Amino acid sequence: MSPNLMIPYLVIVPLAAAFLIIIFGKMTRPAGAIIASIASALSFTVSLMLSFSIVKYGVLIYKVGGWMPPAGIPMIVDSYSALILLIANFIAALVTLYSVNYVKIYTDTWKYFSLLMLMMAGVNGVAVSGDIFNMFVYLEIASLATYALVAFGNEAEALEASFKYAVMSSVASTFMLIGIAFLYNYTSTLNMAYIGKFIEGNRTAKIMSFVSVLFLAGFGLKAALAPFHAWLPDAYTKSPAPIPAISSGVLIKVLGVYALTRLFFNVFGMTKPVSYILIFFAVVSMLGGGILAFGQSNIRRLLGYSSVSQIGYIILGFAIGTPLAVMGSLFHIFNHSVAKSLLFMGAGSIEKTMRTQDIKKISGVISKMPVTGYTSLIGALSICGIPPFGGFWSKLIIIFACIQAGYFGLAFIAAFVSILTLAYYFKAYAPMLFGAKESLSGALKNNRRQFLTDMPMIILAVVSAGSMLFLAPGIMNILMRLATVVIVNGTAYVSVILGSLK
Amino acid sequence: MNIAVDFLLYAVAVPIVAGIVCLIMPEKLKILTKFLALLVTLASLAASVRMLLLKPLYWPPVPVPALIVDNLSALAGLGISFFALIVTVYSFGYIEKNNGRYFGYLLMTLGSALGAVLANNLILLVAFWGFLAVLLYLLVTIRPTAQASASAKKALIIVGGTDALMIFGIGLLWKISGTFAMEGTRVPLNGVLPYAAFLCVLIASFAKAGAVPFHSWLPDVAQDGPASVTAYLPASLDKLLGIYLLARISLNLFIMNGISNSILLIVGAFTIVFAVAIALVQHDFKRLLGYHAVSQVGYMILGIGTANPIGIAGGLFHMLNNALYKSCLFLGAGAVEKTIGTSDLSDLGGLSKYMPITFISFLVASLAISGIPPLNGFFSKWMIYQGIIESGSGKNPFWIVWLIAAMFGSALTIASFIKLLHAVFLGRASERASRAEEAGVSMTLPMVILAATCILFGIFAFSVPVSLLIAPVIGKSISYIGTWSPDMATALIAAAVLLGILVYLLVAPRKARVVSSFVGGENPERFDRVAGTEFYNTIREVKAMGSLYSKEESRSFDIYDLSGKITALFTRYLQKLTNGVLPTYIVWGLIGMVVMFIVFFIRG
Amino acid sequence: MSIYILCLILFSVGLYCVLRKRNLIKIIIGIGIMEYAANLFFILIGYRQEGRAPIYAHDQVINNMVDPLPQAVVLTSIVLGLALMLLLVAISIRIYEKYRTFDITKINRLKG
CATH class of the missing domain: 1.10.287 (Helix Hairpins)
Structure with a gap:
């Protein structure tokens, strides 16, 4: 079958799984977990196959219903989308497997899996969408599923966090909707390639600045870029443990960073003011996230602020815009997703055994729960930028790219934030992992080792440790190079798509 | 000219792989890890000697190779493998549990350190450097106590943080010179950018070696970590690596000028005096040794900062010597701590009776660190003094200050070690100390080897270490001021010692009655014993020093x-x-x- | 032109409501107003002069239609807004059960 027929399955499979889980979940207990695992594994396979096809074909387009754009809605996969899809589905599959054991503490687990599948449908949809309003709809689907998932445990703080997240996020979405309205008024089309073609002549029109602000605010909030980050630490505190893992690893990257860069590089064209704004907010995120993480005593909040800080790194790379910087950002997206999901999964296991989220009360994780302890150590080392783990290489590339572009101050700030990251991670994790093995009154005496909980963490730890191999020639390297080319070439995307559409 | 040999790659890769094997070795086969470690370190030493003999070498055989052996790398590499072997043998007796993890980390550290000194590519250097920081952390926390964790965390943050600065510096260097290869890159220090790059990499080397103000991790790690780890990393390897980097910067990568040399001179002199002053009033055995390690680094930096051949040679030779006697001292401290169970000086004393071999090697090492002829410490310090005088005669008026600082530091070092020797080995034994026994062969053998090497390097300084190892690094010939002939001096000193013993035996009274003091039935130990540390309390009462000490204890310099x-x-x-x-x-x-x-x- | 300004004023009213009102329910209403304003804006953009409803009929002569695309878009958007409202109201009911208050300034256990 021709490869572009695979594209809609990325959305169909999770969506179908969501509804099937609703039907069968009420009948048999394990139905939700089984269907969800199969569906996520399937979508990962599809994204993997798509990556191989992209290397051969370049761009794959699927016209939904056979309608020709701009009247119809196309699903477009180019190398950037393929890369993001690969990372997102990989993490999602592992998190789903991890959730199977975790959600046994809740009743009605089928609801959880159904919502998770809806979220994945939305995420995949954003990544493949070629139409701006279609992207918005999938974005909303994923966000709505997330609001419900954050509140899933029905704890007071989870509900409060979910409410705040929902309100802030819907304000942002409404801004985006108005932005889309203005854009439609200006260009009379919703198809991203045609929009790009239309504004080619007049990129710096006043209306484009206005629309850019709206979109930056909207997608900035989804990406947890400061000052729009405030929902993130709250939402991660009391939600079920796999949720921060998938949110931090997948959602903020795809819904936020991918959508932002897709629009601003390929459709609108990266102009100087946008670049400066993004650099400014990236620096605020890096510093603010790092400084706030310093004083946290709740492990999940600390990891949340760390995510804010790392998103700053990623956006910094994109904002600078040179090929090396973009490559560094893409690689950092990969490293951070892997390591952060690993850390959140580890935090979830620690929480379950130690019955607390307070850093000061936890100690001796490595001796009590060796798998969790060592994998969390690897994840923390990776994000801190310690060789030979992945985070070191991506931060290295970003710092070098800043210097190469002449932004010495930014490079210094990036190096400084790296020191800060090392400080707060080890301030929190060292006593937790290495402290003496005390017996907490509430802690479980025997830690039951469960395969489905351990295996995703081990896989992620191995990937994180070996991720420098992805820089070596191989499928990932090729994919990343192609993605970099797509982004750096900016509005050449338009002509590529229009050419393929004919 | 250059020979491409694959064993360079093996020298770096095999220890790392062996280390990983040790880590995952199943419980029952733990005894194998000891043998594996011994085997690998022996092989590594052999490889280093071969590198020394065959240099220059490079691998792989491409125009810009990844690993290069030149004179400096060979010197550092030899030191690294030698100390790895020494510590491995010592650890057989010192470390009882966690064998797999301990030897695994030890081997990986060996591999990474070799990789760092052999690296020709700056990125490779940084990668190994950072990995070493986390290995230091893991090694110090082998014994999971709370203080070990805190000190290790501090070490990791200081060393790992400066690693990030080094990345920044290397990026700047790349921008200036356009390449990552180290061989053949010479950057003149003219302008903000080169200075910034220089400073960033300099700070990284200072933090690793332990110079002020980035020294604060060293005393803590010395106190809380296992003694073999302290002998391995902060005492020898970190100095070797830190000063190796410093030498690379000053000799190869940058073209130094007056300002950069002055920075080195100031930091070096300050480190010497500051650290030795703090060391005088320490109560903990290992912490005291840690502060001395910081102080000795000052000499090395001072030597390299003089920018003339003999001074630099002195600095490099001091790096080697310091590693020798410092590890001997720490190994001795470890032996004492293992048998008695405490390292608080007030509790020790009179151990020379019970642990004679430890005492003798410790004595030799203390004399060496204080700079007593004819041992090796004297020789390298003497070379450094000559370097200061050389560089000062003519232009720099400050040379008096550096010279005085260095000599003052030396004097205080002697004072400190006399106190240490008295507190630990001489004097009357405390209750606990009388239960001591001599350490096993695996622990005493390394100490004896190290002490013997100190003596050898001192007596045969001209012929063996300097000409073979140090002089090739400098390239130019070293001319000495004044005359010093080690053979003559040794003969004279030996004759003097013999004469002294003869006089003592002849003249000292033979008959003396030893009675115990009358204390009215109380516990005599309370009145009889004066712990060695109490002799130095008068120093605290000097106003300036007193405030210095209280500030240091409240950590305002940290x-x-x-x-x-x-x-x-x-x-x-x-x-x-x-x-x-x-x-x-x-x-x-x-x-x-x-x-x-x-x-x-x-x-x- | 003035009609667009009025629409954006409606949007600001909604935004003001979300920012300044303390009651959870009022905030939700504010979000509703904002969404309404956004949808309205989209429809207004689609207006063409002398246009009639965009329904295709065989037997009539059609001169001018208003733009049908915004109408499709708004339909989708209204449904999304509906789902959001449902979720928000459900969450606020549960919040009331846990916190015993609707005051947003009192619901701040997560801070720092």
Whole structure:
């Protein structure tokens, strides 16, 4: 079958799984977990196959219903989308497997899996969408599923966090909707390639600045870029443990960073003011996230602020815009997703055994729960930028790219934030992992080792440790190079798509 | 000219792989890890000697190779493998549990350190450097106590943090010189950018070696970590690596000028005096040794800062010597601590009776560190003094200050070690100390070897170490001021010692009656014993020194604590802003949008 | 032109409501107003002069239609807004059960 027929399955499979889980979940207990695992594994396979096809074909387009754009809605996969899809589905599959054991503490687990599948449908949809309003709809689907998932445990703080997240996020979405309205008024089309073609002549029109602000605010909030980050630490505190893992690893990257860069590089064209704004907010995120993480005593909040800080790194790379910087950002997206999901999964296991989220009360994780302890150590080392783990290489590339572009101050700030990251991670994790093995009154005496909980963490730890191999020639390297080319070439995307559409 | 040999790659890779094997070795086969470690370190030593003999070498055989052996690398590499072997043998007796992890980390450290000194590519250097930082952490926390964890964390943050600075510096270097290869890159220090790059990499080397103000991790790690780890890493390997980097910067990568040399001279002199002063009043055996390690680094930096051949040679030779006697001292401290169970000086004393071999090697090492002829410490310090005089005669008027600082430091070192020797080995034994026994062969053998090497390097200084190892690094010939002939001096000193013993035996009274003191039935130990540390209490009473000591104890000089406090200030402010009320958060977002509008308005 | 300004004023009213009102329910209503304003804006953009409803009929002569695309878009958007409202109201009911208050300034256990 021709490869572009695979594209809609990325959305169909999770969506179908969501509804099937609703039907069968009420009948048999394990139905939700089984269907969800199969569906996520399937979508990962599809994204993997798509990556191989992209290397051969370049761009794959699927016209939904056979309608020709701009009247119809196309699903477009180019190398950037393929890369993001690969990372997102990989993490999602592992998190789903991890959730199977975790959600046994809740009743009605089928609801959880159904919502998770809806979220994945939305995420995949954003990544493949070629139409701006279609992207918005999938974005909303994923966000709505997330609001419900954050509140899933029905704890007071989870509900409060979910409410705040929902309100802030819907304000942002409404801004985006108005932005889309203005854009439609200006260009009379919703198809991203045609929009790009239309504004080619007049990129710096006043209306484009206005629309850019709206979109930056909207997608900035989804990406947890400061000052729009405030929902993130709250939402991660009391939600079920796999949720921060998938949110931090997948959602903020795809819904936020991918959508932002897709629009601003390929459709609108990266102009100087946008670049400066993004650099400014990236620096605020890096510093603010790092400084706030310093004083946290709740492990999940600390990891949340760390995510804010790392998103700053990623956006910094994109904002600078040179090929090396973009490559560094893409690689950092990969490293951070892997390591952060690993850390959140580890935090979830620690929480379950130690019955607390307070850093000061936890100690001796490595001796009590060796798998969790060592994998969390690897994840923390990776994000801190310690060789030979992945985070070191991506931060290295970003710092070098800043210097190469002449932004010495930014490079210094990036190096400084790296020191800060090392400080707060080890301030929190060292006593937790290495402290003496005390017996907490509430802690479980025997830690039951469960395969489905351990295996995703081990896989992620191995990937994180070996991720420098992805820089070596191989499928990932090729994919990343192609993605970099797509982004750096900016509005050449338009002509590529229009050419393929004919 | 150059021979490409694969064994370079093996020298780096095999220890790392062996280390990983040790880590995952199953429980029952733990005994194998000891043998594996011994085998690998022996092989590594052999490889280093071969490198020394066959240099220069490079691998792989491409125009810009990844690993290069030149004179400096060979010197450092030899030191690294030698000390790895010594510590491995020592650890057989010292470390009982956690064998797999301990030897695994030890081997990986060996591999990474070799990789770092052999690296020709700056990125490779940084990668190994950072990996070493985390290995240090893991090694110190082999014994999971709370203080070990805290000191290890401090070490990791200081060393790992400066690693990030080094990345920044290397990036700048790349921008200036356009390449990552180290061989053949010479950057003149003219302008802000080269100075910034120089400073960043310099700070990284200072933190690793332990110079002020980045030294604060060293005494803590010395106190809380296992003694074999302290002998391995902070005492020898870190100095070797730190000064190796410093030598690379000053000799190869940058073209030094007056300002950069002055920085080295100032930091070196300050380190010597500051650290030795603090060391005088320490109560803990290992912590005291740690501060001395910091002080000795000052000599090395001072030597390299003099920028003339004999001074630099002296600095490098001191690096080697310091590693020798410092590890001997730490190994001795470890032996004492293992059999008695404490390292608090007030509890020790009179151990020379019970642990004679330890005492003798410790004595030799103390004499060496104090710079007593004819041992090796004297020789390298003497070369450094000559270097200062050389560099000063003519241009730099400050050379008197450096010379005085160095000599003053030396004097205080002697004072400190006399106190140490008295407190630990001489004097009357305390209750606990009388239960001591001599350490096993695996622990005494390394100490004896090290002490013997100190003596050998001192007596045969001209012929063996300097000409073979150090002089090739400098390239130019070293001319000595004044005359010093080690053979003559040794003969004279030996004759003098013999004469002294003869006089003592002849003249000293033979008959003396030893009675115990009358204390009215009380516990005699309370009155009889004066712990060695109490002799130095008078120093505290000098106003200036007293305030210095109280400040050091309250950690106001500790750069780590200071930065922690400053960051906490910012954190508190930002946390107050995050008050948990929803409209606040939305307002932030709106402010962000307003900022964006302004930017577009101005620049759009 | 003035009609668009009025629509955006409606949007600001909604935004003001979300920012300044303390009651959870009022905030939800504010979000509703904002969404309404956004949808309205989209429809207004689609207006063409002398246009009639965009329904294709065989037997009539059609001169001018209003733009049908915004109408499709708004339909989708209204449904999304509906789902959001449902979720928000459900969450606020549960919040009331846990916190015993609807005041947003009192619901701030997560801070710092």
